[in-house]
Amino acid sequence: MSEERTFREIRLEKLQRMRELGHDPYQNERFEISRSAQQMLDRFDSLVGESVKMAGRVVSYRLMGKAGFAHISDGDAKIQVYFRKDDLTETEWELYRLLDIGDHVGIHGELFRTKSEEKSIHARSLAVLSKALEVLPIGKEKDGQIYSGLSDTELRYRHRHLDLIANPDARRMLLNRSRIVTAVRHYFDQAGYLEVETPLLQLEAGGAAARPFLTHYNAYDIDVKLRISLELYLKRIICGDVPRVYEIGRVFRNEGVSNRHNPEFTLLEFYESYANLEDMMVRVEELFKHVAIEVFGSPWVKFKLTEGEIVDEGESGEPEFLEIDFSKPWRRVSLLGEIERHTGLTAEDLGSLENAKSALSDKNVVNPVTGKRINPDDEHNLGGLIEKLLEVFVEPTLQEPTFVIGYPIETSPLAKKDPNNPKMTRRFEGYIRGREVCNAFSEINDPIDQRERFEQQLGEREKGDDEAHPMDEEFIYALECGMPPTGGCGIGIDRMAMMLTGADHLREVLLFPTMRPEKKDVDEAPSVETES
Structure with missing residues (x-):
């Protein structure tokens, strides 16, 4: 025994x-x-x-x-x-x-x-x-220093109640996350937004490129999906002449788990009539500043960089601290411009899928820090290839808060076309410490254009892309009834909490992160330190 x-x-x-x-x-x-x-x-x-x-x-x-x-x-x-x-x-x-x-x-x-x-x-x-x-596993205190009785990361995440008992830092993280959500609500309430709730179970799960979880609605004998986004229902509310709306809710994406991904997560989305992409940038800047000051008392946030993080012009070194002042405007850069700066691939090289594949082969493009390169044959459309270049070569360099502007039309089926470049859209993503923290559009309000985009996505689905956007006739009908020019943005609350608390892993800011089932005997208790 x-x-x-x-x-x-x-x-x-x-x-x-x-x-x-x-x-x-x-x-x-x-x-x-x-x-x-x-x-x-x-x-x-x-x-x-x-x-x-x-x-x-x-x-x-x-x-x-x-x-x-x-x-x-x-x-x-x-x-x-x-x-x-x-x-x-x-x-x-x-x-x-x-x-x-x-x-x-x-x-x-x-x-x-x-x-x-x-x-x-x-x-x-x-x-x-x-x-x-x-x-x-209650920790000991000696000379004013608290020594945790629970350091096993797997045990901490799997049995969070033990973590909360043993680790003061875990309790502080829980408190700070709750205060961050409260501060987010304060910002939007003060800005005249209406908080709403939209369905979790949907016939068509749209608003993002992701595989949904499937379930069955017994009362109506229909298959439904857990939502992957909040977007389409919120824009239908905008079509009902409610000028400013937001929602903080759980969404579900049947995809991988990593230090910045969890299949179930909390998403903030907000939409504003008669606003555009630039207005959304200002909203994001104001929001992060407001939350930092309300929760932590200062717009300054200090991060300990992990080894290998790119800290300046492609250089990496020993772990160090990065301080961010959220009272300052964020950097604004173009996606194609940043790709050219870090890979040498020009806008002309990225003018077509064939040109891009040829240029990648000819120039032997490789990330000088990580050693990563991409296989152009893995991508089936130009938009996917451009976003892969962003992921491998640009994202790791975006330590300071930065808006990356102008995304391919193939990967942005809900964003307005850029009138100066119809292959690109009026879309930006915000990055901090190399991690995406927000995604925003000048929203399509042309129902004919939106239908054509959805039809193009259906074509991609027929080619095997199971993350392509579905057709949503109810949403199209709402657009046909008239939607004003609208700016919209989505922010992952979990990633926002990571950025503002300095956490290195998404699981640190989730009370109960998704874990692989533990294999053990039914009567076996978790192993923790014994009493002395």
Whole structure:
């Protein structure tokens, strides 16, 4: 029998003893709290001697004869509690002796300082509110430094409750993400946008190039898809003369998992009548500045660059810090111009798929930092090839906030054509630290053009592109009823949280990221550090 199972058996015996004492921890339904731990610590000198009630988890425990100590954490802060046999009933003292790290307790007592001047509660009564049957990876604190009891990344992501218990950084990340979403709402509410909700289950999942998840609607006996975007329904609302709308919602894309992709993620999309691409750039700049100041108190955000990140003109070196001032305007560059700068391929070279393939072969284009090159034969249209050049050669260099403007028509079926170059569209993507953070258009409002674009996409689907955009007759009908000139933008909330918190992996800002199912015996518990 494993050591962890032995600890569990000991805890089960303690639980049984508590029940024999007439105190079942799981029968308690509530406990009245007068102050949080942080409130007591912040105002301690003015509260000394006051009777208080608090509840929380036991995170340290010391029994010394007829007295003892414990630190109780309510999630936001912890405070020491002093227990003395003479101050408790016989049953309560026995309950104290049966405590384990991880149990939840309720305390009633007075605030005082110990001989070592530590802020504490002198317990006058004790209630056990739940019994932890598993050993928890609660970290240790030494010389003001907190040492986590849980460092296994796989375990942290798979059992996030343990991560939240053990790692203060995980709790801060959760808090900051929540505050970021709140700040986003504040910005759009103050700007006169209306927040709406649109369907998750859709007959045609459009608005992005992605494979949807499929399910079946029993009531109507029809196959439906989980949405991959918020776009088409929001633009139908614009067609209903609601001039400014936004939505923050979950979307689902049946694709790979990486440090910047998760099949289920949170997306922000916003649309504004009588606005264009340039207006959307201003909105994005204002939004990031607003959120940074509201959540972190400053437009400056500091990132620790990971080894291999391109930091200046194609050079890479040892990890260093990058500071970004979100109060400054973002760089604005053209997609074709950046490709030429980093590959030598000119607009003429990229004038057709045949020219592009020939130029790539002749010039032997390779990324000097990563050593990556692309195989032009893998791409079946010019737009796909151009975006592959962006991914391999341009994206890694975009450390400072940058708008890349002008995307191919083949990969932008919902964006207006560029009147100066009909092969390109009025579309931009925003990048920070080499990662895409937003995607925006001057939206098509010509129903004839939109139908033709969808038909072209159907042709790509027939050639085997299962991410090509479907035909959506309901959306076309809405356009035929009239949609004003409109600017629209999508921002991944998860990536936004990554950028503003300095996280290196998307899973750090997701409470429950998608994980491959764990292979283990049904009764096997997660392996964590044992008690000492």
